[in-house]
Amino acid sequence: MSLTVLYWLLLALMLVGVIGAVVPGIPGSSLIVVAILVWGVASGFGGLSWAIAVACLVLLLSVAIDFLATYWGAKGVGASKWGQIGAIIGLILGFFGLLPAWLIGGPLLGILVGPLLGAFIGEFLYRRELELEPRIRLASKASLGIVVGSVIGNLIEGMLAFAAVVVFVFTTWPPGTGI
Numbered sequence: 001m002s003l004t005v006l007y008w009l010l011l012a013l014m015l016v017g018v019i020g021a022v023v024p025g026i027p028g029s030s031l032i033v034v035a036i037l038v039w040g041v042a043s044g045f046g047g048l049s050w051a052i053a054v055a056c057l058v059l060l061l062s063v064a065i066d067f068l069a070t071y072w073g074a075k076g077v078g079a080s081k082w083g084q085i086g087a088i089i090g091l092i093l094g095f096f097g098l099l100p101a102w103l104i105g106g107p108l109l110g111i112l113v114g115p116l117l118g119a120f121i122g123e124f125l126y127r128r129e130l131e132l133e134p135r136i137r138l139a140s141k142a143s144l145g146i147v148v149g150s151v152i153g154n155l156i157e158g159m160l161a162f163a164a165v166v167v168f169v170f171t172t173w174p175p176g177t178g179i
Contacts, residue, residue, distance in 0.1 A: 062161070065153045086120070093110070
């Protein structure tokens with residue numbers, strides 16, 4: 001396989017990584033780092049220092065953004081730790097197909113519905129001292145805040161992942177030259 005063909009295949013893999021940075025359940029920034037390292041092995045790592053540094057930084061920032069966006073989304077609406085833990089449990093259950101949403105829309109729908117339901121249930125259980133109506137209202141608000149925070153975080157991660165791909169293309173173009 002020529003270096004040019006490999007370059008384009010790895011670039012396509014990186015674009016899947018950009019999508020994965022936005023869509024839960026698909027590898028994101030880590031896929032971009034792996035693709036850049038594969039290109040480095042194939043091309044002798046010539047001119048890849050910036051691309052590798054930016055991709056690794058984006059990977060680290062993505063992990064931080066995952067936690068911070070959910071935290072800020074929850075904090076912004078007054079959610080408790082129970083709501084946050086419920087969202088994480090819901091995400092796991094949704095991903096592995098342990099929610100009815102998985103049967104209808106697969107793991108992607110489970111990943112989207114799971115945190116929403118998990119946060120609602122966690123917050124609902126935490127607020128058991130309240131009457132039913134305010135309890136439902138607070139649990140709904142908390143679950144929505146957690147999900148909105150996660151979605152905003154995923155969009156930021158997508159932009160960062162795209163920037164890592166742009167740096168890679170900028171530092172390695174034209175493909176196959178090893179520049």
